[in-house]
Amino acid sequence: MTTSRRTLLGAALTAFVATASGCGSPQGSAGDNSSIDVGVVYSQSGPLASYGAQYAEGFKAGLAYATNGTGKIGDRTVNVTWTDDAGDPVKAVSAAKDLIGKGYKVLAGSTSSGVGLQVAPLAAENKVLFVSGPAATDGLTGANKYTFRSGRQSYQDVLTAKAFLGDGKKVTVFAPDSAFGKSNVDAVTKVLGGAGATVTSIAVPASATDFTPFASQIKAAKPDLVFVAWAGTTAGAMWQALDQQGVLAGTKVVTGLDIRASWAGFGAGGAKLNLLAHYFDGAVDNPAYQALKAAVPGGRTDLFHPDGFAAAQMIVHALEASPDDADKMVTALEGYSFDSVKGKLTVRAEDHALLQPMFQAKLTGAGDAATATATGTIDAEAAAPPAAAMKG
Structure with missing residues (x-):
């Protein structure tokens, strides 16, 4: 400039x-x-x-x-x-x-x-x-x-996550019971389910503050990949529960990289995550x-x-x-x-x-010192959702 x-x-x-x-x-x-x-x-x-x-x-x-x-x-x-x-x-x-x-x-x-x-x-x-x-x-x-x-849109997130699945066939979507959460469940079902995976979901009340029971449900399902779609102020408590219950260490967990202020909320488990990224600095x-x-x-x-x-x-x-x-x-x-x-x-x-292009990333460091590094770029065409019929 x-x-x-x-x-x-x-x-x-x-x-x-x-x-x-x-x-x-x-x-x-x-x-x-x-x-x-x-x-x-x-x-x-x-x-x-x-x-x-x-x-x-x-x-x-x-x-x-x-x-x-x-x-x-x-x-x-x-x-x-x-x-x-x-x-x-x-x-x-x-x-x-x-x-x-x-x-x-x-x-x-x-x-x-x-x-x-x-x-x-x-x-x-x-x-x-x-x-x-x-x-x-x-x-x-x-x-x-x-x-x-x-x-x-959510479909672009899921197309970015698809590369993380590898040969896995069992996918669990962990998301709030909201329009945002349901959109992610639908997109994962279409993309990963359409590629041959079995997709189930755990819909969490948006008002939830205790995530231990839901983390236990993930462990019991024994998925090859967990797709976590979460937004808002309760993210820190949610990630702590998933880490404490061994979910992050026991299976491949993929999620979107949220705003920088939330990175500390990943806690010690941040480096264990496979991150899809709409954008980061x-x-x-x-x-x-x-x-x-x-x-x-x-x-x-x-x-x-x-x-x-x-x-x-x-x-x-x-x-x-x-x-x-x-x-x-x-x-x-x-x-x-x-x-x-x-x-x-x-x-x-x-x-x-x-x-638009989408990104894959990993976190290094913890808390305020956490740093995101791009590990891959999904070009705009590869991340393009299927065309939708115009409603009006």
Whole structure:
């Protein structure tokens, strides 16, 4: 990145934070020709607040990067309204309806899969562009004409995990009893079950705090591979229980690499895990990564920064095609390929899956000193989910 571009990026981010950091009532009014309004409904609070914070930081950096530091499309300023859904679909739907009622043609966000699945139908009903964020449920791919995603989906995680199975035939999926968990169970069943493995699952209540009984169930099943899909603040207790009950030492355990703050939660068992990674700092190095790195606090990127960055790039591209016509925005995004933090990303035209590279990794060290190292890269085509039928 050149010095002039760094200066522009920093200036744009300073202005962005000063004018668009609040939530609740919009800044400006939809339909004002001096601005283009974008509503971001995401987890500012709640169990996925740390994911939401990374997404928001990435979005701000991506908007500055995609607009060359101006924050504008032509002579119109992109005005972003930030609204907290706290991970609650009811709050998210209410916020989305409020923004749509005020004339917003572009929505983004959805940290939670459950939220994304509820907001997507509103986009189709009201013909507004919706670019979902970190929500990983496969159900958002092909949800409708107006729904896109800026992150990966569960199927891509599972395709990355497939390489770890080897000659094993017995797979257990350990996941919360939620939209996110069910999406992972479905994806593992389709991918690994389709390859000849026998797949069973252990659905854990999302409110669980004692994981010892569930760890015992895994041991009793004696699988060749355990696929763990987990997110949120209880991850540390869950991993401790699996390690103490001998699950990590007794079988091959594959899981996604969560945000850096969670790595200490792996405890002594972290080095025993086979990790699939949507992203971690240092997995790639390119101009988009350098721009993001220069913009985020502390200069260290994390798991969901790229989702926000890519969302802003997609929205800018759509708005450049038409700042007011959602159908033209959709047409512009279908088949769109662009260079982003993770590398080259492509919006598959037929179902709006976001094709992207995925990573395999190992952890070394423990606690705050833990370091992730890439052990392999699954290219975008190899990690591509099967095409979904567009629902509307």
